[in-house]
Amino acid sequence: MNGTALRLGSLLLLATLLAAWEVASRFLGLSALVLPAPSLVAKSLWNGLASGYFWPHIRATATELVLGLATGCVIGFAAGVAMAESRLLRGLLMPYVVVSQVVPKLALMPLFIVWFGFGMTSTVVITALICFFPLMENTLTALQQVPAERLELFRMLGATRTQTLWRLKLPSGLPGILAGLRVAVVLALVGAVVGEFIAAGKGLGALVIASQGTMDTPLMFAVLVLIAVLGMLVYQATVVLERWLLLPYTRVS
Template sequence: MNRAPVYSLVLFVALLLGWELAARQMSELVLPAPSVVAATLFDGIRTGYFWPHIVRTSLEVLLGLGLGSGLGLIVGILMGEIEFLRNLFFPYVVASQAVPKLALAPLFILWFGFGMTSKVVITALICFFPLLENTVTAIQYTDRNKLELFRVLGATRWQTLIHLKLPAGLPHIFAGFRVAVVLAVVGAVVGEFIGASEGLGAMIIASQGMMDTPLMFSVLLLLTLLGMALYQIVHFFEKRLAKPYEKETRK
Protein backbone atom coordinates (compact mmCIF):
# COMPACT_ATOMS: atom_id res chain seq x y z
CA MET A 1 0.00 0.00 0.00
CA ASN A 2 1.32 3.40 -1.03
CA ARG A 3 1.17 5.66 2.02
CA ALA A 4 2.89 8.65 0.40
CA PRO A 5 -0.42 10.53 -0.24
CA VAL A 6 -1.41 10.07 3.42
CA TYR A 7 1.96 11.36 4.64
CA SER A 8 1.72 14.26 2.20
CA LEU A 9 -1.71 15.20 3.58
CA VAL A 10 -0.44 14.97 7.17
CA LEU A 11 2.51 17.22 6.25
CA PHE A 12 0.13 19.73 4.63
CA VAL A 13 -2.05 19.88 7.75
CA ALA A 14 1.04 20.25 9.96
CA LEU A 15 2.32 23.14 7.82
CA LEU A 16 -1.06 24.87 8.02
CA LEU A 17 -1.16 24.49 11.79
CA GLY A 18 2.40 25.81 12.08
CA TRP A 19 1.53 28.75 9.85
CA GLU A 20 -1.60 29.50 11.92
CA LEU A 21 0.34 29.45 15.19
CA ALA A 22 3.16 31.60 13.78
CA ALA A 23 0.70 34.13 12.34
CA ARG A 24 -0.94 34.64 15.73
CA GLN A 25 2.37 35.96 17.04
CA MET A 26 2.70 38.54 14.24
CA SER A 27 0.80 41.39 12.71
CA GLU A 28 -1.66 40.52 9.95
CA LEU A 29 0.24 43.00 7.77
CA VAL A 30 3.37 40.83 8.01
CA LEU A 31 1.89 37.32 7.97
CA PRO A 32 -1.86 36.72 7.80
CA ALA A 33 -3.17 33.45 9.23
CA PRO A 34 -4.46 30.76 6.83
CA SER A 35 -7.95 31.26 8.23
CA VAL A 36 -7.82 34.96 7.31
CA VAL A 37 -6.47 34.19 3.82
CA ALA A 38 -9.17 31.56 3.28
CA ALA A 39 -11.89 33.99 4.37
CA THR A 40 -10.56 36.64 1.96
CA LEU A 41 -10.35 34.11 -0.86
CA PHE A 42 -13.85 32.71 -0.39
CA ASP A 43 -15.33 36.18 -0.02
CA GLY A 44 -13.69 37.34 -3.24
CA ILE A 45 -14.93 34.28 -5.12
CA ARG A 46 -18.44 34.53 -3.66
CA THR A 47 -18.84 38.20 -4.55
CA GLY A 48 -17.32 37.73 -8.01
CA TYR A 49 -14.44 40.11 -7.30
CA PHE A 50 -11.77 37.62 -8.38
CA TRP A 51 -13.45 36.16 -11.46
CA PRO A 52 -12.58 38.82 -14.09
CA HIS A 53 -8.95 38.69 -12.98
CA ILE A 54 -8.88 34.88 -13.00
CA VAL A 55 -10.36 34.79 -16.51
CA ARG A 56 -7.93 37.44 -17.79
CA THR A 57 -4.81 35.71 -16.43
CA SER A 58 -6.03 32.26 -17.49
CA LEU A 59 -6.63 33.50 -21.02
CA GLU A 60 -3.16 35.06 -21.20
CA VAL A 61 -1.60 31.85 -19.89
CA LEU A 62 -3.45 29.60 -22.34
CA LEU A 63 -2.82 31.81 -25.39
CA GLY A 64 0.85 32.29 -24.53
CA LEU A 65 1.28 28.60 -23.75
CA GLY A 66 -0.36 27.56 -27.01
CA LEU A 67 1.65 30.01 -29.11
CA GLY A 68 5.01 29.42 -27.43
CA SER A 69 4.68 25.65 -27.17
CA GLY A 70 3.39 25.32 -30.73
CA LEU A 71 6.29 27.32 -32.14
CA GLY A 72 8.74 25.49 -29.89
CA LEU A 73 7.48 22.12 -31.11
CA ILE A 74 7.57 23.08 -34.81
CA VAL A 75 10.98 24.76 -34.66
CA GLY A 76 12.29 21.91 -32.49
CA ILE A 77 11.23 19.34 -35.08
CA LEU A 78 12.88 21.33 -37.89
CA MET A 79 16.10 21.84 -35.94
CA GLY A 80 16.16 18.24 -34.81
CA GLU A 81 15.73 16.96 -38.36
CA ILE A 82 17.96 19.45 -40.21
CA GLU A 83 21.47 19.75 -38.81
CA PHE A 84 22.20 22.93 -40.79
CA LEU A 85 19.27 24.75 -39.15
CA ARG A 86 20.30 23.46 -35.73
CA ASN A 87 23.87 24.74 -36.11
CA LEU A 88 22.66 28.03 -37.57
CA PHE A 89 19.92 29.03 -35.13
CA PHE A 90 20.63 27.25 -31.85
CA PRO A 91 23.23 29.78 -30.56
CA TYR A 92 20.76 32.61 -31.17
CA VAL A 93 17.96 30.71 -29.43
CA VAL A 94 20.16 30.15 -26.38
CA ALA A 95 21.23 33.81 -26.39
CA SER A 96 17.59 34.93 -26.48
CA GLN A 97 16.82 32.78 -23.45
CA ALA A 98 19.80 34.13 -21.51
CA VAL A 99 18.19 37.58 -21.39
CA PRO A 100 15.99 37.95 -18.25
CA LYS A 101 12.35 38.13 -19.32
CA LEU A 102 11.59 40.71 -16.64
CA ALA A 103 14.05 43.02 -18.36
CA LEU A 104 12.30 42.51 -21.71
CA ALA A 105 8.78 43.06 -20.35
CA PRO A 106 8.89 46.89 -20.50
CA LEU A 107 10.13 46.69 -24.09
CA PHE A 108 7.29 44.37 -25.13
CA ILE A 109 4.76 46.67 -23.48
CA LEU A 110 6.27 49.58 -25.43
CA TRP A 111 5.93 47.60 -28.67
CA PHE A 112 2.58 45.88 -28.13
CA GLY A 113 0.83 48.18 -25.64
CA PHE A 114 -0.69 47.60 -22.22
CA GLY A 115 -3.32 45.14 -23.47
CA MET A 116 -3.29 41.37 -23.55
CA THR A 117 -0.95 41.08 -26.55
CA SER A 118 2.21 42.03 -24.64
CA LYS A 119 1.45 39.50 -21.87
CA VAL A 120 0.79 36.74 -24.40
CA VAL A 121 4.08 37.50 -26.17
CA ILE A 122 6.05 37.42 -22.90
CA THR A 123 4.38 34.14 -21.90
CA ALA A 124 5.00 32.61 -25.33
CA LEU A 125 8.67 33.57 -25.23
CA ILE A 126 9.10 31.90 -21.83
CA CYS A 127 7.27 28.72 -22.97
CA PHE A 128 9.13 28.48 -26.27
CA PHE A 129 12.52 27.20 -25.09
CA PRO A 130 11.49 24.16 -22.96
CA LEU A 131 9.52 22.68 -25.86
CA LEU A 132 12.25 23.51 -28.37
CA GLU A 133 15.05 21.98 -26.28
CA ASN A 134 13.16 18.81 -25.39
CA THR A 135 11.86 18.30 -28.94
CA VAL A 136 15.35 18.62 -30.42
CA THR A 137 16.63 16.14 -27.83
CA ALA A 138 13.78 13.72 -28.58
CA ILE A 139 14.43 13.84 -32.33
CA GLN A 140 18.20 13.49 -32.03
CA TYR A 141 18.27 10.60 -29.57
CA THR A 142 15.90 8.21 -31.29
CA ASP A 143 16.93 4.55 -30.93
CA ARG A 144 19.52 3.80 -33.65
CA ASN A 145 18.38 0.21 -34.09
CA LYS A 146 14.82 1.32 -34.81
CA LEU A 147 16.08 3.97 -37.23
CA GLU A 148 18.06 1.31 -39.08
CA LEU A 149 14.98 -0.92 -39.23
CA PHE A 150 12.94 1.89 -40.79
CA ARG A 151 15.70 2.46 -43.37
CA VAL A 152 15.75 -1.24 -44.25
CA LEU A 153 11.98 -1.19 -44.67
CA GLY A 154 12.32 1.74 -47.08
CA ALA A 155 10.50 4.34 -44.95
CA THR A 156 10.79 7.93 -46.11
CA ARG A 157 12.13 10.68 -43.87
CA TRP A 158 8.58 11.93 -43.27
CA GLN A 159 7.31 8.45 -42.38
CA THR A 160 10.23 7.92 -39.98
CA LEU A 161 9.47 11.24 -38.28
CA ILE A 162 5.73 10.63 -37.92
CA HIS A 163 5.78 6.93 -37.05
CA LEU A 164 9.02 6.63 -35.07
CA LYS A 165 10.76 9.79 -33.90
CA LEU A 166 7.76 11.78 -32.64
CA PRO A 167 5.96 8.88 -30.91
CA ALA A 168 9.20 7.66 -29.29
CA GLY A 169 10.01 11.23 -28.27
CA LEU A 170 6.67 11.93 -26.58
CA PRO A 171 8.02 11.42 -23.03
CA HIS A 172 10.70 14.08 -23.64
CA ILE A 173 8.25 16.42 -25.35
CA PHE A 174 5.70 16.15 -22.54
CA ALA A 175 8.46 16.76 -19.99
CA GLY A 176 9.17 20.06 -21.74
CA PHE A 177 5.47 20.83 -21.87
CA ARG A 178 5.13 20.30 -18.11
CA VAL A 179 7.91 22.82 -17.54
CA ALA A 180 6.32 25.24 -20.01
CA VAL A 181 2.93 25.07 -18.25
CA VAL A 182 4.41 26.22 -14.96
CA LEU A 183 6.51 28.92 -16.62
CA ALA A 184 3.45 30.18 -18.52
CA VAL A 185 1.86 31.34 -15.26
CA VAL A 186 5.10 33.11 -14.35
CA GLY A 187 5.23 34.81 -17.74
CA ALA A 188 1.68 36.13 -17.55
CA VAL A 189 2.17 37.47 -14.03
CA VAL A 190 5.48 39.15 -14.96
CA GLY A 191 3.72 40.94 -17.81
CA GLU A 192 0.91 42.06 -15.51
CA PHE A 193 3.42 43.33 -12.95
CA ILE A 194 4.84 45.80 -15.47
CA GLY A 195 1.63 47.18 -16.87
CA ALA A 196 -1.92 45.90 -16.44
CA SER A 197 -5.16 47.03 -14.85
CA GLU A 198 -6.69 43.56 -14.80
CA GLY A 199 -5.36 40.11 -13.95
CA LEU A 200 -4.02 38.32 -10.89
CA GLY A 201 -0.58 39.91 -11.30
CA ALA A 202 -2.15 43.36 -11.32
CA MET A 203 -4.06 42.42 -8.17
CA ILE A 204 -0.78 41.58 -6.40
CA ILE A 205 0.58 45.05 -7.23
CA ALA A 206 -2.71 46.64 -6.12
CA SER A 207 -2.75 44.71 -2.83
CA GLN A 208 0.83 45.81 -2.21
CA GLY A 209 -0.18 49.43 -2.71
CA MET A 210 -3.13 49.02 -0.35
CA MET A 211 -0.97 47.08 2.15
CA ASP A 212 -3.61 44.34 2.06
CA THR A 213 -1.49 41.27 2.81
CA PRO A 214 -4.41 38.78 3.10
CA LEU A 215 -5.53 39.79 -0.39
CA MET A 216 -2.00 39.29 -1.70
CA PHE A 217 -1.79 35.82 -0.16
CA SER A 218 -5.19 34.86 -1.56
CA VAL A 219 -4.10 35.91 -5.07
CA LEU A 220 -0.88 33.93 -4.69
CA LEU A 221 -2.98 30.93 -3.70
CA LEU A 222 -5.14 31.37 -6.81
CA LEU A 223 -2.02 31.48 -9.01
CA THR A 224 -0.73 28.33 -7.33
CA LEU A 225 -4.02 26.52 -7.92
CA LEU A 226 -4.07 27.67 -11.56
CA GLY A 227 -0.54 26.37 -12.16
CA MET A 228 -1.26 23.07 -10.40
CA ALA A 229 -4.49 22.57 -12.36
CA LEU A 230 -2.74 23.11 -15.71
CA TYR A 231 0.11 20.82 -14.66
CA GLN A 232 -2.32 18.04 -13.73
CA ILE A 233 -4.12 18.39 -17.08
CA VAL A 234 -0.83 17.95 -18.93
CA HIS A 235 0.08 15.02 -16.68
CA PHE A 236 -3.31 13.42 -17.44
CA PHE A 237 -2.69 13.50 -21.19
CA GLU A 238 0.93 12.45 -20.72
CA LYS A 239 -0.14 9.28 -18.90
CA ARG A 240 -2.43 8.33 -21.75
CA LEU A 241 -0.27 9.31 -24.70
CA ALA A 242 3.38 9.08 -23.65
CA LYS A 243 3.55 6.34 -21.02
CA PRO A 244 3.42 3.41 -23.49
CA TYR A 245 6.39 4.84 -25.41
CA GLU A 246 8.24 5.53 -22.16
CA LYS A 247 7.95 1.83 -21.27
CA GLU A 248 9.23 0.85 -24.71
CA THR A 249 12.20 3.20 -24.30
CA ARG A 250 13.13 1.63 -20.96
CA LYS A 251 13.07 -1.83 -22.52
Protein backbone atom coordinates in the same frame (compact mmCIF):
# COMPACT_ATOMS: atom_id res chain seq x y z
CA MET B 1 3.01 3.12 0.79
CA ASN B 2 0.31 3.24 -1.88
CA GLY B 3 -0.83 6.36 -3.67
CA THR B 4 -3.84 6.97 -1.42
CA ALA B 5 -1.74 6.80 1.73
CA LEU B 6 0.78 9.22 0.25
CA ARG B 7 -1.92 11.71 -0.65
CA LEU B 8 -3.44 11.46 2.82
CA GLY B 9 0.01 11.97 4.33
CA SER B 10 0.54 15.02 2.14
CA LEU B 11 -2.80 16.51 3.22
CA LEU B 12 -1.99 15.78 6.87
CA LEU B 13 1.35 17.56 6.49
CA LEU B 14 -0.41 20.57 4.95
CA ALA B 15 -2.96 20.68 7.79
CA THR B 16 -0.16 20.46 10.35
CA LEU B 17 1.78 23.32 8.74
CA LEU B 18 -1.33 25.50 8.54
CA ALA B 19 -2.19 24.79 12.18
CA ALA B 20 1.36 25.64 13.27
CA TRP B 21 1.21 28.83 11.21
CA GLU B 22 -2.12 29.81 12.81
CA VAL B 23 -0.86 29.16 16.34
CA ALA B 24 2.38 31.06 15.73
CA SER B 25 0.51 34.04 14.28
CA ARG B 26 -1.83 34.24 17.26
CA PHE B 27 0.53 33.56 20.17
CA LEU B 28 3.59 35.38 18.86
CA GLY B 29 1.55 38.46 18.07
CA LEU B 30 2.66 38.68 14.46
CA SER B 31 1.17 41.60 12.59
CA ALA B 32 -1.21 40.74 9.76
CA LEU B 33 0.80 43.18 7.67
CA VAL B 34 3.88 40.99 8.02
CA LEU B 35 2.44 37.47 8.15
CA PRO B 36 -1.34 37.07 8.29
CA ALA B 37 -2.81 33.98 9.93
CA PRO B 38 -4.27 31.34 7.59
CA SER B 39 -7.72 32.19 8.93
CA LEU B 40 -7.35 35.77 7.69
CA VAL B 41 -6.09 34.56 4.32
CA ALA B 42 -9.03 32.13 4.06
CA LYS B 43 -11.46 34.93 4.93
CA SER B 44 -9.99 37.22 2.28
CA LEU B 45 -10.06 34.38 -0.25
CA TRP B 46 -13.69 33.54 0.50
CA ASN B 47 -14.82 37.16 0.39
CA GLY B 48 -13.11 37.71 -2.95
CA LEU B 49 -14.61 34.59 -4.50
CA ALA B 50 -18.08 35.06 -3.06
CA SER B 51 -18.28 38.72 -4.11
CA GLY B 52 -17.00 37.95 -7.60
CA TYR B 53 -14.01 40.25 -7.17
CA PHE B 54 -11.46 37.57 -8.08
CA TRP B 55 -13.20 36.02 -11.08
CA PRO B 56 -12.34 38.63 -13.77
CA HIS B 57 -8.70 38.45 -12.67
CA ILE B 58 -8.73 34.63 -12.73
CA ARG B 59 -10.23 34.63 -16.22
CA ALA B 60 -7.66 37.14 -17.47
CA THR B 61 -4.70 35.16 -16.15
CA ALA B 62 -6.14 31.84 -17.36
CA THR B 63 -6.70 33.29 -20.84
CA GLU B 64 -3.17 34.69 -21.03
CA LEU B 65 -1.79 31.40 -19.75
CA VAL B 66 -3.63 29.29 -22.32
CA LEU B 67 -2.88 31.60 -25.26
CA GLY B 68 0.77 32.04 -24.35
CA LEU B 69 1.28 28.35 -23.64
CA ALA B 70 -0.40 27.27 -26.88
CA THR B 71 1.56 29.77 -28.97
CA GLY B 72 4.90 29.04 -27.34
CA CYS B 73 4.47 25.27 -27.45
CA VAL B 74 3.34 25.14 -31.07
CA ILE B 75 6.27 27.28 -32.20
CA GLY B 76 8.68 25.47 -29.86
CA PHE B 77 7.60 22.03 -31.08
CA ALA B 78 7.79 23.05 -34.73
CA ALA B 79 11.22 24.64 -34.23
CA GLY B 80 12.48 21.57 -32.37
CA VAL B 81 11.36 19.23 -35.14
CA ALA B 82 12.79 21.48 -37.87
CA MET B 83 16.19 21.80 -36.19
CA ALA B 84 16.33 18.10 -35.38
CA GLU B 85 15.70 17.27 -39.04
CA SER B 86 18.04 19.90 -40.51
CA ARG B 87 21.62 20.40 -39.40
CA LEU B 88 21.73 23.60 -41.44
CA LEU B 89 18.77 25.12 -39.59
CA ARG B 90 20.21 23.98 -36.27
CA GLY B 91 23.50 25.68 -36.97
CA LEU B 92 21.85 28.88 -38.20
CA LEU B 93 19.11 29.29 -35.60
CA MET B 94 20.44 27.82 -32.36
CA PRO B 95 22.65 30.83 -31.43
CA TYR B 96 19.68 33.18 -31.82
CA VAL B 97 17.43 30.87 -29.83
CA VAL B 98 19.95 30.79 -26.98
CA VAL B 99 20.32 34.58 -27.05
CA SER B 100 16.55 34.98 -26.86
CA GLN B 101 16.54 32.92 -23.68
CA VAL B 102 19.56 34.31 -21.83
CA VAL B 103 18.22 37.88 -22.04
CA PRO B 104 16.04 38.43 -18.94
CA LYS B 105 12.38 38.49 -19.97
CA LEU B 106 11.58 41.20 -17.45
CA ALA B 107 14.06 43.46 -19.25
CA LEU B 108 12.18 42.90 -22.51
CA MET B 109 8.80 43.81 -21.07
CA PRO B 110 9.09 47.59 -21.65
CA LEU B 111 9.94 46.86 -25.28
CA PHE B 112 6.94 44.56 -25.63
CA ILE B 113 4.72 47.31 -24.21
CA VAL B 114 6.01 49.69 -26.89
CA TRP B 115 5.41 47.10 -29.62
CA PHE B 116 2.17 45.47 -28.49
CA GLY B 117 0.67 47.95 -26.04
CA PHE B 118 -0.31 47.76 -22.40
CA GLY B 119 -2.54 44.75 -21.82
CA MET B 120 -3.07 41.12 -22.66
CA THR B 121 -1.06 40.95 -25.90
CA SER B 122 2.24 41.86 -24.24
CA THR B 123 1.65 39.33 -21.48
CA VAL B 124 0.79 36.59 -23.97
CA VAL B 125 3.96 37.33 -25.94
CA ILE B 126 6.25 37.12 -22.93
CA THR B 127 4.47 33.95 -21.77
CA ALA B 128 4.97 32.35 -25.17
CA LEU B 129 8.63 33.37 -25.23
CA ILE B 130 9.23 31.85 -21.79
CA CYS B 131 7.59 28.48 -22.49
CA PHE B 132 8.96 28.21 -26.05
CA PHE B 133 12.46 27.08 -25.12
CA PRO B 134 11.74 24.05 -22.87
CA LEU B 135 9.58 22.35 -25.50
CA MET B 136 11.94 23.25 -28.33
CA GLU B 137 15.00 21.95 -26.48
CA ASN B 138 13.30 18.75 -25.29
CA THR B 139 11.89 18.07 -28.75
CA LEU B 140 15.26 18.61 -30.38
CA THR B 141 17.04 16.39 -27.85
CA ALA B 142 14.41 13.64 -27.92
CA LEU B 143 14.41 13.37 -31.70
CA GLN B 144 18.21 13.18 -31.79
CA GLN B 145 18.38 10.35 -29.26
CA VAL B 146 16.56 7.70 -31.25
CA PRO B 147 18.63 4.46 -31.18
CA ALA B 148 20.84 4.13 -34.25
CA GLU B 149 19.80 0.53 -34.88
CA ARG B 150 16.15 1.55 -35.22
CA LEU B 151 17.07 4.28 -37.68
CA GLU B 152 19.09 1.78 -39.68
CA LEU B 153 16.14 -0.63 -39.70
CA PHE B 154 13.86 2.05 -41.13
CA ARG B 155 16.45 2.87 -43.79
CA MET B 156 16.69 -0.79 -44.75
CA LEU B 157 12.90 -0.94 -45.03
CA GLY B 158 12.97 2.03 -47.41
CA ALA B 159 11.12 4.47 -45.15
CA THR B 160 11.13 8.11 -46.20
CA ARG B 161 12.28 10.90 -43.86
CA THR B 162 8.67 11.81 -43.19
CA GLN B 163 7.73 8.22 -42.37
CA THR B 164 10.77 7.89 -40.11
CA LEU B 165 9.84 11.08 -38.32
CA TRP B 166 6.18 10.23 -37.72
CA ARG B 167 6.50 6.48 -37.11
CA LEU B 168 9.80 6.26 -35.27
CA LYS B 169 11.29 9.53 -34.01
CA LEU B 170 8.16 11.18 -32.62
CA PRO B 171 6.81 8.06 -30.86
CA SER B 172 10.25 7.29 -29.42
CA GLY B 173 10.79 10.88 -28.31
CA LEU B 174 7.29 11.43 -26.95
CA PRO B 175 8.20 10.99 -23.24
CA GLY B 176 10.96 13.58 -23.52
CA ILE B 177 8.74 15.97 -25.47
CA LEU B 178 5.98 15.70 -22.87
CA ALA B 179 8.50 16.31 -20.10
CA GLY B 180 9.32 19.58 -21.84
CA LEU B 181 5.62 20.36 -21.98
CA ARG B 182 5.33 19.94 -18.20
CA VAL B 183 8.19 22.37 -17.67
CA ALA B 184 6.65 24.79 -20.17
CA VAL B 185 3.32 24.73 -18.30
CA VAL B 186 4.98 25.75 -15.04
CA LEU B 187 7.04 28.48 -16.68
CA ALA B 188 4.02 29.74 -18.64
CA LEU B 189 2.20 30.62 -15.43
CA VAL B 190 5.31 32.40 -14.17
CA GLY B 191 5.47 34.35 -17.42
CA ALA B 192 1.80 35.32 -17.28
CA VAL B 193 1.99 36.55 -13.69
CA VAL B 194 5.29 38.40 -14.19
CA GLY B 195 3.92 40.00 -17.34
CA GLU B 196 0.89 41.20 -15.42
CA PHE B 197 3.17 42.83 -12.84
CA ILE B 198 4.18 45.38 -15.48
CA ALA B 199 1.88 45.32 -18.48
CA ALA B 200 -1.65 44.58 -17.25
CA GLY B 201 -4.38 46.24 -15.27
CA LYS B 202 -6.25 42.97 -14.79
CA GLY B 203 -5.12 39.51 -13.75
CA LEU B 204 -3.77 37.79 -10.67
CA GLY B 205 -0.32 39.33 -11.14
CA ALA B 206 -1.81 42.81 -11.35
CA LEU B 207 -3.85 42.01 -8.25
CA VAL B 208 -0.67 41.13 -6.35
CA ILE B 209 0.76 44.55 -7.20
CA ALA B 210 -2.51 46.24 -6.22
CA SER B 211 -2.60 44.46 -2.85
CA GLN B 212 1.00 45.48 -2.26
CA GLY B 213 0.09 49.10 -2.93
CA THR B 214 -2.77 48.99 -0.40
CA MET B 215 -0.67 47.03 2.14
CA ASP B 216 -3.34 44.30 2.15
CA THR B 217 -1.15 41.30 2.95
CA PRO B 218 -4.06 38.83 3.50
CA LEU B 219 -5.32 39.68 0.01
CA MET B 220 -1.84 39.15 -1.40
CA PHE B 221 -1.63 35.70 0.19
CA ALA B 222 -5.13 34.88 -1.08
CA VAL B 223 -4.05 35.77 -4.62
CA LEU B 224 -0.95 33.61 -4.24
CA VAL B 225 -3.21 30.72 -3.25
CA LEU B 226 -5.26 31.26 -6.40
CA ILE B 227 -2.11 31.31 -8.53
CA ALA B 228 -0.96 28.06 -6.93
CA VAL B 229 -4.34 26.40 -7.50
CA LEU B 230 -4.44 27.54 -11.13
CA GLY B 231 -0.94 26.23 -11.68
CA MET B 232 -1.75 22.87 -10.12
CA LEU B 233 -4.90 22.50 -12.24
CA VAL B 234 -3.04 23.20 -15.48
CA TYR B 235 -0.16 20.93 -14.46
CA GLN B 236 -2.52 18.08 -13.58
CA ALA B 237 -4.28 18.53 -16.92
CA THR B 238 -0.89 18.15 -18.58
CA VAL B 239 -0.20 14.97 -16.60
CA VAL B 240 -3.56 13.53 -17.68
CA LEU B 241 -2.78 14.41 -21.31
CA GLU B 242 0.62 12.76 -20.99
CA ARG B 243 -0.86 9.55 -19.61
CA TRP B 244 -3.43 9.48 -22.40
CA LEU B 245 -0.81 9.98 -25.13
CA LEU B 246 1.53 7.37 -23.65
CA LEU B 247 -1.20 4.82 -22.92
CA PRO B 248 -0.84 2.91 -26.25
CA TYR B 249 2.90 2.47 -25.67
CA THR B 250 2.32 1.39 -22.06
CA ARG B 251 -0.08 -1.31 -23.24
CA VAL B 252 2.41 -2.56 -25.80
CA SER B 253 5.19 -2.77 -23.22
